[in-house]
Each structure stands twice: as C-alpha cells, then as structure tokens.
Amino acid sequence: MDEFRTVTCTVCPMGCSIRVRLEDGLPVAFEGHQCKRGPVYARDEVLDPRRMLTTTVRVCGSATRLVPARTSAVVPRDRLMDVMALVRGLCAVAPVEAGQVLCADLLGTGVDLVATGSVPASPPATPVSAPDRKEDSR
Ligand code: SF4
Structure with a gap:
C-alpha cells in the first residue's frame, strides 16, 4: 500500500x-511543487532531513x-540536540571576528560553527569601590 507524506x-x-x-519508504512521486527544486528538497527531507543551526556562543x-553563530552548512536533524549540547559548553575567547570558526567539524559532521x-x-x-566610611565620632 502506498504511503503519503x-x-x-x-x-x-x-x-x-x-x-x-512513498513505496517501501522510498519517495517515488511528487505533487504540488512549482519548480524542479521542490522534488529534490522533498526527497532529501524524507530520506535525510537536515537543518541549519543558528545560535549564540559564550564569550x-x-x-x-x-556572539551570534551559525553552522557553515546543514546538519543532520537527528544530530542537532547533540550539537547544541556541545555548543552550550563552548566559550570563545575575545576578540572574535565575524567569519571565525568557533568549532571545526562539529561531532564529526564535517560542518563548522562560524561566528x-x-x-x-x-x-x-573594575569593581566600584565603596565610598569611604566616616568614622562614627560618638
Ligand atoms: S523552490 Fe520549492 S517552494 Fe520554491 S517554487 Fe520551487 S518547489 Fe516551490
């Protein structure tokens, strides 16, 4: 029996x-797209969904x-939570420049995290010093 997504x-x-x-879990036909990029996207989304990650990193x-950051390419969706756990533990040392790689090859995905x-x-x-206290003259 055919299945649809x-x-x-x-x-x-x-x-x-x-x-x-879908036939046997594989995409075989597409409807509703308005250009040829649609079926390519839909096939990837069914077989290997990936997402760009936009986040911030501690400095x-x-x-x-x-500092705001994003991945240099899309990451497998099922790896996003692991990647976010890694990103939460990062601390970039200032100064940080836009385009700087903050973490290369995130978890072996081949994708970098870029500022x-x-x-x-x-x-x-500098800590604000407390005003001098006047001695109590009593
Ligand atoms: S790229 Fe995707 S959303 Fe844009 S017209 Fe083509 S099928 Fe539609």
Whole structure:
C-alpha cells in the first residue's frame, strides 16, 4: 500500500506544500511543487532531513557575553540536540571576528560553527569601590 507524506519546501519563499508518495519508504512521486527544486528538497527531507543551526556562543574576555553563530552548512536533524549540547559548553575567547570558526567539524559532521558577529576584547569591569566610611565620632 502506498504511503503519503506532505513536506513544505523551504528552498524559496513560495513555501510549496509537496505531497510525496512513498513505496517501501522510498519517495517515488511528487505533487504540488512549482519548480524542479521542490522534488529534490522533498526527497532529501524524507530520506535525510537536515537543518541549519543558528545560535549564540559564550564569550570569555569581553564585556559582551555572547556572539551570534551559525553552522557553515546543514546538519543532520537527528544530530542537532547533540550539537547544541556541545555548543552550550563552548566559550570563545575575545576578540572574535565575524567569519571565525568557533568549532571545526562539529561531532564529526564535517560542518563548522562560524561566528556571524564580532566581539572586541575588553578588560573586565573594575569593581566600584565603596565610598569611604566616616568614622562614627560618638
Ligand atoms: S518547489 Fe520551487 S517554487 Fe516551490 S517552494 Fe520549492 S523552490 Fe520554491
């Protein structure tokens, strides 16, 4: 018996809803796409779904605590939680430049985590000294 899945194509803003017919779990026919990129996307989405990851990474050595980052390519969807656990443990040392690789080959995926913003190094804030206390003259 044929099985069907519906996939929303995210390749362009049209967002076509593509109906995929599966035989033995394999995509064999597509309906609803408006260009030839749709079936390619839908096939990948059924067989090997992947996502771009956009996140932030902690920064050490700067008053700015976080730097925005994203993966250099799509990551297998079933690895995203593991990748996020790794990213949560990272701390980039300031200064950080946009385009800098913050972590290469995330968990052996072949995909890097890249900074999308810059963070300058800055000295730690100096503690504010307490005002001199007047001696109690009583
Ligand atoms: S099928 Fe083509 S037109 Fe439709 S969303 Fe995908 S890329 Fe865009």
